[in-house]
Amino acid sequence: MGSTLSYPRTKWAVYYRIQEKMGSTLPYPRRKWAVKGTDIRNKKTLKATTRFRINQELKLLHIKKQKLNQQLYHAHLTCANAWKDTWWMILGSIDKNLKKMVEEKYDKLNNKLESLRKEQHAQKQRQTARTTSPQRNPSTQGFHTRTMNLSTVEFNTEETSLLDLGLQYCIQKPPNAWLQDMNHLHKRQLYTARKLRNKLAENNLIIVPADKGRTTVIIEQNILQNNFNAFLSDNNFTALRQDPTTTYVKQIQKALKDCPDIIDKHKIKHLIPIHPVPPTLTARLKIHKPNIPIRPVVNNINAPTYKVARFMAKSLKDYLNLTNTYNTVNSHSLAQGISKLTINEHRKLVTYDIKDLYVNIPIDKTLHITDFFLRINNNKATIRSQILGLMQTTLAQNYFKFNEEFYQPQKDIAMGSPLSGLVAELFLQYFELHTVKHSLETKSVIFYTRYVDDILIIYDESLTNASTLTNTLNKIHSNLTFTPSHEDEGRISFLDLWIIRNDSSLEIDIFRKPTTTNTTIHHLSNHPTEHKMAAY
Template sequence: MESDPTPKYKRQLIGILSRLKKEKKIDDKQYKKLYPTADNVPRLYCTNKIHKEGNPVRPIVDYTGTIGYETSRELADILAPLVGNSVHHVKNSKQLAEDMASVFIEEDEIFNSHDVVSLFTNTPIDQTIGIIEDRLKQDTELKNRTNLDVTDIVELLKFILTTTYFLFRGDVYRQKFGAAMGSPVSPLTANLFMEWLEEKAIASAPLTCKPRLWKRYVDDVLEIINKDGVEDLTNHLNQIDPTKSIKFTYDQEEQGRIPFLDTLIVRKEDGSVKLLVYRKKSHTDQYLNFTSHHPLHQKLGVIRTLLDRKDKIVTEEKDREQEENKIKTALNNCGYPDWTIEKVKDQMEKKPTNKKPTKKHNNTDTPKKRNLAVIPYVQGLSERIQRIYKKYDITTAMKPHTTLRRLLVHPKDKREVVDTANCVYEIPCSGCKSTYIGETGRQFGIRLSEHKKDVDRACSRKYTRSERKVSESERNKSAVADHAARSNHLINWEESRVIDKEAVRIKRWIKESIWIRRRGMSNTMNRDEGTYNLSNLYNPLLQSDSRTGNTRSYSSRASSQL
């Protein structure tokens, strides 16, 4: 594309949202949530499919912090109940194992799997929107989920799906066909299209190649079909989509075995079926190392996940024992002592298999709000904080701060500092030690340019003595402009920098207040301590943090990039 379409698309989306608010189909809270404040351009990055020959890449568009991200999430919530209502839908491996328990396969039949080539980017958008519109019109529960009409939902969906663009290696591209991997609503649109396609394909398949079993997880299909019907079925499937963009490839069972999801389906001599855990050739048995700086419950969670998969997927006791031995060997190699495995097994055995039905609240009852605190994990300290929070009925989630992924994996194009949105920033003064702390949901460069214009406007005006006395009692729009004009100081635009990042507005306000408190009001140009009223209880902690110099920034010399 010759230019960045973000401003144009932003105006279009704001226009739609403003109309919906005016028509009272969304309230003020929803409007503010969906309103596009950040101007981040979606970025394309790729991940390698190391399990496939030639190591092809999977293109993914990073939509977080972009103008349509929140709208895409809202649409995904609205459309979610429409997905998975087909008898052919597979929710997960556990459901597949339950469905396969009663399956028998005849001698003249085989297991076969079909896979759609690049489903997301080949999904025909216009046709899919029509399919979704029909499903929404038939949905009797839609009014319980949203005040939006079907036409409103379709309008927003069409906007999101037809304005896919991204930045890659400095150039902006527009996606002409299909849905982008990375947009929250894309998986649902692709799924709904596949439900339509499979229904039509199965109903119209010739008897010679009609599958007796059809189970689908997104773009992967498992079938039981006559041995001679695979080629005919593949040709039939490839003719269903009018745009001819959807193409299927297939794999047949080998030696009576076929992988599907993370299961290995094995046909037995009597025609019955058993399931094992499937591991790809690229699998290395490398799990979270026990010596890694993570809380113990997360390490025990690794064990629990592996044992739970063994119990829910593997169908025969002898195979379960072999799978458990594999798990123990792999975990021991990752540093897990035997007592951790036994501890988890004991917990799983004591856990009741049937959950008690939850009590229904009366209409007059207010459901109890869950208090959750997410804290960075520091061994020894975080556990103590967790125990204190527990006394006050606060659940604690611990998040590792520094990970190998964060240090080593950087597949996306690096944004220039001035392009950083959803941030807290600092503007220093050249004539004194004062700094200005601010926050913005827009790009830092745009906000910095606004400050510069305010300062230039305030400092370029010529005053008489009497006018200057009057001007000193007046407030400029910007506190930075006030400081520059009243102190006759130059602002150090070159050293302006981003000091923190936060996409959630209320959290960003809190971080702004924390940084102002760290600097101290006497050392800042700010007129107040920020939008959020931070309690004075935090003062000892923030003062201690300031004395140790524990600060960080993402840039310096920002204005040179403007």
């Protein structure tokens, strides 16, 4: 290609030439060019520009090389005239030293490259050993069946295979380009889906997701209804005579107008739903527990307090500034913290699970705790009053609809509300500040961490015992029950990790719950690629 570049008459080419004349273009080929529009001439201009710049850069480097050679030649002549016959000895010494420097430089680079290769090879060997080595406990490392049939109805292989794809699977709508190739597959899946729907309807069955592990559960509707009834009766829900949604919307409107210091008056209209609906109760099945109880799931979207609760959950973090001293973010951070601990025969591990946390948090106590944290962070009295008033109105509107009936709990915070997680965190951090801190200072507890309602404690058996710890935790509040799990054969499970005792340290391994399945979003599902790859 010549030294000049012929540009086509396009907008992008004109723009580039103007930038070039102004000196805005970079004189090396690493510049990233942006093509404006989809015109093929623009793309050709981009390609020609890149080649032109590379050629110009090569010419520039060649000119530099020629200048350096000329300078070296003149320096050589000058030195030869000055040193006469001894110059050749000096030149040989210079060449020898330069050769030695180059060899040392290359040896250093080669050693660095070799160490990186060895490290990469060792890492691959560790990964291979991890995947091929026998599991510590094969019974806990396997996967649960993807579909669990609790009914007496039989499903054929094709129907079971479709259910095994998981409840997240979506049948694709194929593009026209490969419509003919894929259409038969989608028709077959749609045919199987219709057969499944008819079979479920004929036998009074329903598909429900399991609480953990992504298991698809098939259960009779009357059995599921009995589980719902047991949940409603065991937790003392009050049946309401009528739908309170309209009344609650008016209460929210009034509460928002009384908070000018924390909410801009122009934002109030965005916090009130246009067409509010009552929250609805659904469930997930706890297949890992006897009698398969339900875990309630309340859908609060479009409920009267949903937008307000979401706003408060976000803004309260700025007013409260929680330290999260004893919280663990995920399994990775937990593993890093545990790896630094020293263990001896007196230090024991125990985990606790808080039974039905959200159902048992009292609203009145929560408001007092919120006021406590607001005072610690030096918030003004008017701001504290407005926050507590809006919180009380939001938390009090705890109700849901089930089977055309309306229910309200007697004591707990709203299930499914965006504010529930923060309220539960406030409640627990308050008692950790007064109880756990003392135990850590007295050295009876060596390590304490919590993830939502799961707690891991390492205590010194010479100063305390598990029974004393359990009694101390259960005295925090009468509504809360802490259920302990002790280490077995030198190991204990927490989150998705095995924590294994060694002589003086703790080792980490992968833990899978008995209900864990290997279900992920199928590669043929109508999902974005990012969603499919997230599991890996």
